[in-house]
Amino acid sequence: MVRARFRIAIIPVILLFLGLLHLLVQNHYLIRNTISYATRPIWDTADGPRNVIPHYYTEGMVLDTATCALHGWNERETNERNALKVIDAILISSELDLLEIRLNELDSVVDRFFIVESNASFTGLPKETHFRNNRQRFERFKNKIEYHMLPGYPLEAGQTPWVIEAQTRDYMTRLIKGHLTEFPPHVRTLVIMSDVDEIPSEHTISLLKACDFGRSIHLQLRNYLYSFEWFIGFGSWRSSVHMWTKGSYYRHSKSGDYMLADSGWHCSYCFKTIKEYQAKMTGFSHSDRIGGRLNLLEPDRIQNIICKGKDIFGMLPEAYSYADLLAQMSPEPSTSGIGLPLYAITNQDKFRFLLPGGCRREEVLDMDVREKQAEVLAAP
Numbered sequence: 001m002v003r004a005r006f007r008i009a010i011i012p013v014i015l016l017f018l019g020l021l022h023l024l025v026q027n028h029y030l031i032r033n034t035i036s037y038a039t040r041p042i043w044d045t046a047d048g049p050r051n052v053i054p055h056y057y058t059e060g061m062v063l064d065t066a067t068c069a070l071h072g073w074n075e076r077e078t079n080e081r082n083a084l085k086v087i088d089a090i091l092i093s094s095e096l097d098l099l100e101i102r103l104n105e106l107d108s109v110v111d112r113f114f115i116v117e118s119n120a121s122f123t124g125l126p127k128e129t130h131f132r133n134n135r136q137r138f139e140r141f142k143n144k145i146e147y148h149m150l151p152g153y154p155l156e157a158g159q160t161p162w163v164i165e166a167q168t169r170d171y172m173t174r175l176i177k178g179h180l181t182e183f184p185p186h187v188r189t190l191v192i193m194s195d196v197d198e199i200p201s202e203h204t205i206s207l208l209k210a211c212d213f214g215r216s217i218h219l220q221l222r223n224y225l226y227s228f229e230w231f232i233g234f235g236s237w238r239s240s241v242h243m244w245t246k247g248s249y250y251r252h253s254k255s256g257d258y259m260l261a262d263s264g265w266h267c268s269y270c271f272k273t274i275k276e277y278q279a280k281m282t283g284f285s286h287s288d289r290i291g292g293r294l295n296l297l298e299p300d301r302i303q304n305i306i307c308k309g310k311d312i313f314g315m316l317p318e319a320y321s322y323a324d325l326l327a328q329m330s331p332e333p334s335t336s337g338i339g340l341p342l343y344a345i346t347n348q349d350k351f352r353f354l355l356p357g358g359c360r361r362e363e364v365l366d367m368d369v370r371e372k373q374a375e376v377l378a379a380p
Helices: 002-024 027-043 066-072 096-106 135-141 159-181 203-209 274-283 299-308 323-329 342-346 367-378
Strands: 050-051 084-091 114-120 143-149 188-193 198-200 216-219 222-225 238-242 258-260 264-268
Touching: 027 323, 066 203, 084 096, 084 159, 084 203, 096 114, 096 135, 096 198, 096 203, 096 342, 114 159, 135 143, 143 159, 188 203, 203 216, 203 258, 274 299
Parallel strands: 050 258, 084 114, 084 188, 114 143, 216 258, 222 264
Antiparallel strands: 188 238, 198 264, 216 238
């Protein structure tokens, strides 16, 4: 009798244990994130450059010796024997809208745009070659664009998305080196190294062309989420500008301890369609944040998250103080359109989704595509 009662009592315990174990396995990334990010202000400090150079700009400002001196630099000597060219080197996935804004913002200060895309994501999922398939959209810039499609492939055993990302950046390095011969030997080359959604302002690049800032400098960008409605601070620093030398390489990491304040815009997850959000969530280097939670890809959920400015993976924000952590958990929408990219403002019908109050998105992902993504994510 006692044994029978024991067996009856132990069954719910075993079922409860198995249920908890299943939840831990399915949500292990989320649990680790919650513990890590909730305690981060205690044990961690912000990475990136420590020294922020004040950035001075106003409409009509002349870029001369006095302006350079205001930033702590000397005016750059440029003449026929000491010319300067600028290359903007860009990796693109699907962000054609941001690319269009970027090209128009920088066209007057950039001599060549190098664009690399792949037919597979960093996670090995097949993807559309968005730029190649829509090249006519950028016809106005065709004489400045050097485009390359880098064939992708499914991840091999033990290979991570970070390996594919590093290989892609290595390819860009070789591309830059191979095309420097286009310029005469006496020409020096500035290279902008940033992702397509990290957009330097035109006046920032004009300043760096006019003033001798040294070998390299990082750009502190205004950080936005989903659109220019959700400003989340000045934590974006990975964008940089380099005077290209023999030992230079294309990078998205810290290269020095100085950055120029308020130098542009970083608009993360700033897409027009729900389809692009789903593709980004499953295709970039941090796709493990899904952790098997396929409900995160539901269109209605994504739309709701965008309009509330919440984290699309349901995670805590990455913050290094509790004040920033609380602020990013309950963001306030911006009602200001001051200081945004000119092209986005003057083409408001096309880019309404990026402006304050324009949170509604278009389309959903086709069911067959969603099923394929689900199969990949569910695979061991």
